Amino acid sequence: MRYLPKSPADREALLKAIGARSIDDLFAPIPAEYRLQRDLKVPRQMAESEIVDWYRERSRENGDGYATFLGAGAYYHYRPVIIDSLISRGEFLTAYTPYQAEISQGTLQSIFEFQTMICELTGMEVANASMYDGSTAAAEAVMMAVRLTGRRSVVIAHSLHPEYREVLATYAWHQGMPLSAAPFTSTGRIDLKALEESINSDTACVLIQSPNFFGTIEDVAAIADIAHKRGALLVVSIAEAVSLGIIEPPRQADIIAMEAQSFGVPLGFGGPYCGVIATREQFVRQMPGRLVGQTTDKTGKRGFVLTLATREQHIRREKATSNICTNQALVALMANIFMTIYGKVGLRELAKQNLAKAAYAAQQFGKHAKVLFPSAPRFNEFVVQTSEDPYAVNARLLGHKIVGGLPLKKFYPELGNAALWCCTEMTTRTSIDTAVAMVAEGERSVRAGKEPETQGVAR
Amino acid sequence: MKHMTRKATRHVNQNEGLIFEKSSAGKAAWKLPPLDVPEVDTAKLLGAAERKDLGNMPEVSEIEIIRHFTRLSTWNYAIDLGMYPLGSCTMKYNPRVNEVVARLDGLANGHPYQPEKISQGALRILKTLSDCLIEITGMDAITLQPAAGAHGELTGLLIVRAYHQAKGNPRKKVLIPDSAHGTNPATAAMVGYSVENLKSNPKGMVDVAALAAQMDEDVAALMLTNPNTLGVFEQEINKIAEIMHAKGGLLYMDGANMNALVGKVRPGDFGVDVMHLNLHKTFSTPHGGGGPGSGPVAVKQTLEPFLPKPVVITKPDGTLAFEYNRPMSVGRVRAFYGNFGMFVRALAYILANGPDGLRQTTEDAVLNTNYIRKGLDGIYDLPYSTPTMHEVVFSDKLQQKKGVKTGDIAKRLIDYGFHPYTVSFPLIVHGALMIEPTESESKEEMDLFIEAMKSIAEEVQEDPQMVLDAPHSTRVSRLDEVAAARKPVLRWKPAS
Numbered sequence: 006m007r008y009l010p011k012s013p014a015d016r017e018a019l020l021k022a023i024g025a026r027s028i029d030d031l032f033a034p035i036p037a038e039y040r041l042q043r044d045l046k047v048p049r050q051m052a053e054s055e056i057v058d059w060y061r062e063r064s065r066e067n068g069d070g071y072a073t074f075l076g077a078g079a080y081y082h083y084r085p086v087i088i089d090s091l092i093s094r095g096e097f098l099t100a101y102t103p104y105q106a107e108i109s110q111g112t113l114q115s116i117f118e119f120q121t122m123i124c125e126l127t128g129m130e131v132a133n134a135s136m137y138d139g140s141t142a143a144a145e146a147v148m149m150a151v152r153l154t155g156r157r158s159v160v161i162a163h164s165l166h167p168e169y170r171e172v173l174a175t176y177a178w179h180q181g182m183p184l185s186a187a188p189f190t191s192t193g194r195i196d197l198k199a200l201e202e203s204i205n206s207d208t209a210c211v212l213i214q215s216p217n218f219f220g221t222i223e224d225v226a227a228i229a230d231i232a233h234k235r236g237a238l239l240v241v242s243i244a245e246a247v248s249l250g251i252i253e254p255p256r257q258a259d260i261i262a263m264e265a266q267s268f269g270v271p272l273g274f275g276g277p278y279c280g281v282i283a284t285r286e287q288f289v290r291q292m293p294g295r296l297v298g299q300t301t302d303k304t305g306k307r308g309f310v311l312t313l314a315t316r317e318q319h320i321r322r323e324k325a326t327s328n329i330c331t332n333q334a335l336v337a338l339m340a341n342i343f344m345t346i347y348g349k350v351g352l353r354e355l356a357k358q359n360l361a362k363a364a365y366a367a368q369q370f371g372k373h374a375k376v377l378f379p380s381a382p383r384f385n386e387f388v389v390q391t392s393e394d395p396y397a398v399n400a401r402l403l404g405h406k407i408v409g410g411l412p413l414k415k416f417y418p419e420l421g422n423a424a425l426w427c428c429t430e431m432t433t434r435t436s437i438d439t440a441v442a443m444v445a446e447g448e449r450s451v452r453a454g455k456e457p458e459t460q461g462v463a464r
Numbered sequence: 465m466k467h468m469t470r471k472a473t474r475h476v477n478q479n480e481g482l483i484f485e486k487s488s489a490g491k492a493a494w495k496l497p498p499l500d501v502p503e504v505d506t507a508k509l510l511g512a513a514e515r516k517d518l519g520n521m522p523e524v525s526e527i528e529i530i531r532h533f534t535r536l537s538t539w540n541y542a543i544d545l546g547m548y549p550l551g552s553c554t555m556k557y558n559p560r561v562n563e564v565v566a567r568l569d570g571l572a573n574g575h576p577y578q579p580e581k582i583s584q585g586a587l588r589i590l591k592t593l594s595d596c597l598i599e600i601t602g603m604d605a606i607t608l609q610p611a612a613g614a615h616g617e618l619t620g621l622l623i624v625r626a627y628h629q630a631k632g633n634p635r636k637k638v639l640i641p642d643s644a645h646g647t648n649p650a651t652a653a654m655v656g657y658s659v660e661n662l663k664s665n666p667k668g669m670v671d672v673a674a675l676a677a678q679m680d681e682d683v684a685a686l687m688l689t690n691p692n693t694l695g696v697f698e699q700e701i702n703k704i705a706e707i708m709h710a711k712g713g714l715l716y717m718d719g720a721n722m723n724a725l726v727g728k729v730r731p732g733d734f735g736v737d738v739m740h741l742n743l744h745k746t747f748s749t750p751h752g753g754g755g756p757g758s759g760p761v762a763v764k765q766t767l768e769p770f771l772p773k774p775v776v777i778t779k780p781d782g783t784l785a786f787e788y789n790r791p792m793s794v795g796r797v798r799a800f801y802g803n804f805g806m807f808v809r810a811l812a813y814i815l816a817n818g819p820d821g822l823r824q825t826t827e828d829a830v831l832n833t834n835y836i837r838k839g840l841d842g843i844y845d846l847p848y849s850t851p852t853m854h855e856v857v858f859s860d861k862l863q864q865k866k867g868v869k870t871g872d873i874a875k876r877l878i879d880y881g882f883h884p885y886t887v888s889f890p891l892i893v894h895g896a897l898m899i900e901p902t903e904s905e906s907k908e909e910m911d912l913f914i915e916a917m918k919s920i921a922e923e924v925q926e927d928p929q930m931v932l933d934a935p936h937s938t939r940v941s942r943l944d945e946v947a948a949a950r951k952p953v954l955r956w957k958p959a960s
Contacts, residue, residue: 008817008903010909022838028830044820048815049819053816060571079577099751106943107943121482121520125520134754138611169799171795179656180656251515319647322646349487399579403581
């Protein structure tokens, strides 16, 4: 086996040194009746070339070469090539969690820079080293708010990513955290009056997303006022990190739970991604996850260490702020390098291109179908309502090697034939025009009273 | 240094500031293509929501970024540089083909919501990996959704709770041995269970009589690591499972130490009801400086209805699909389907090994550990003489007499060119040195390690202060962690 650095003679020498007759001696502690006397039924050992071929085949079966209008918490942005050059260095790739600070300064300093840039972008005072993803970061942020306020219940915007809501429900299930929903209005924004009525003296926090699941930017200041007036905290989830380049960050929030996938992390069929929690300095001791702090060595030289570990499971065990241990360090490094590449000016220009593409697309779709929630500002996503089933539109579009917007029936049946479309800097005008033509074709056919031609509806 | 160390010498180490200290207005490492749609008036579109300024975000060029991170990287120790004997962390070789296949376009750019019709490649990977892991663990069903080991524990205990709930009583407590990882009790607390500690016997194993006495109908599960954190296989595992099952409890296995078992014995065969795996330990996905991990949870058939949703199913026409209609499910524990990129890598590792390679891997891991144990026994105190599998735990009892503790020996090991072992864990051994070489070490590398540890033991006798002041060869000397925690500086700020 090519990964194992031993010859048969080496193995014999080791056994001899140990004083064992055969390798079986070393497995004697396992009761004989449980020892496996056969080969595992897994595929036979493969050559590297065979492995690469097998995966190339899987890659071809997986939408390779399709343009996409999908967003909804996972965004297709360009990844500058130096991200992979740098994270492929064995010193980053094959290092452990930086507990031994003297030989982990590379990882530690890069996390410190990551924390700094997340603070700059979110307007918060402290940020952690990462969480699993945006959904679990939101759930952990809510639990943090519960600890901070001593209150139990949570009000969640119905315009929060539906899968984030599901994760939160799972986490809340056994913790006695009652959850209630705050609806959205015809603007796509949260219903402020309903929100006000749903907050009571037991509400630990209000959790919203901005830009929300429909791409609409919430009036964070107004929501914060309502929450704070009743002693509740405001937690804001940000799923599309590139929005921070041109959208004012939710500075009025108490905790921000982010998904940094947009910052140079491949779509990768849903993961690994990079969650982050950012908050105010006064709340840092209730924050979950790892934190890197600056300090000095014996000679006064600047250095970095993992700090405030008394919050964490390996010290506090059942009294820890969270059970989180391994997080997303290498993915955070991707995000870190991405933020460094685009920086102060590039991130704004990148966000502006996203804004322009989505604005053009929404305007074009609007000529033939109904673009919902037109009055509030949005970033790079919007909802289009058609007369035709969006699955049918998408089936035709797939023939052009384009993946259409996400049909919303599963998550928001009340919106009817609606789909969530996303445009990034990667979306071409040609793709937009093709998609708009398909929608227009469907609308014409429906008006003419006949079904457009569809070759099997893919769901 | 008593002997000249053979593995490492000092090397030139570039100084490098923070990236913010290199920034100046007008430098750029990015270039966007021309916009193919009309420009927009951002003020008109966004109004008050428009952001005007990005604060202190850096402005640097591409070569500066390459040099910055390359220099930082040289300050890290890594498996690629040498042995990384962290106990319970399983720091094995991370094969490079794993990285290549994970970056193939269709896999790296696959959107989690793209139609299943054009997701068959990803679904096939999920299915094949699931089948392999079920076979390896001897369990009946699996979810790949949890993002890390601790997240797998959370999922596993949610399943335990849902199972008991479905029988009418969620129960109140979870039993956890005193040798367990800190994540175990932290997880139990998150699922609303109180934690009851279980004392180890003098051999370092579960005290079966104590377990029988403590087990009652309030106990939902026992969270057992097997082999445990001493590297000791729980020989009375059948009795342990019987005691749990007799009172309706479940046996949860923390699979952190699965590297001792793959291909040799299957948890499903020795009575485990639910367990998690760490793909970033046993199945070679890179640790990456602390993640991403992946923590699949495998269960017996009775627990299958409670798995998180969605699960992968095979449709009558042979294609694969996600199944969401699972009324008994504990729900979702993460958006989308889990850390897919890690599934690609773990499966590539399994394919590279095959059944013979997986078994040989386990045998080599156990062989290496026992070789190190033999080499250091007597030089360092071995608190438990019970046979060990994939890791061995010594104590600093002999060195303590000179005022040198496990943490000091660990720091001195750095000067010899090694990453330290796991320090002060498990908690049942005072001053623990926990060593796990994995299968990835050659005899030569282990001989260097043993030689280094012996040399340090001599140094402790002759010049303890030198060991207390270690490391001497690193870029920074011991860092002031107390100051870091007392007045936390968690971000860079411009000089005002």
